């Protein structure tokens with residue numbers, strides 16, 4: 001349980017830095033790449049198993065099963081137990097509240113397209 005706060009801090013530090021470096025659209029592309037890294041290749045969505053298996057690729061190898069499960073549950077907006085690309089992007093933005101200010105419109109645009 002103690003590691004959960006640590007993971008969030010990592011996100012908060014990591015994503016604003018990425019946005020600054022890549023710009024908002026570059027960041028969205030990185031998110032999209034990240035999504036593809038984490039997906040179950042057969043299903044095309046992120047499942048609990050694929051997330052656990054691939055989290056290390058995004059530098060999240062310190063996540064416990066509980067962390068992974070709560071991340072999936074938090075991001076799963078339609079309740080099907082998996083994350084599609086839209087749910088993943090929304091989750092990434094929600095995990096990084098500092099991003100929301102400047103990029104909310106950008107995110108909505110990206111989701112609509």
Ligand SMILES: [Ca+2]
Pocket residue numbers: 076077078079080081082083084087
């Ligand atoms: Ca879902």
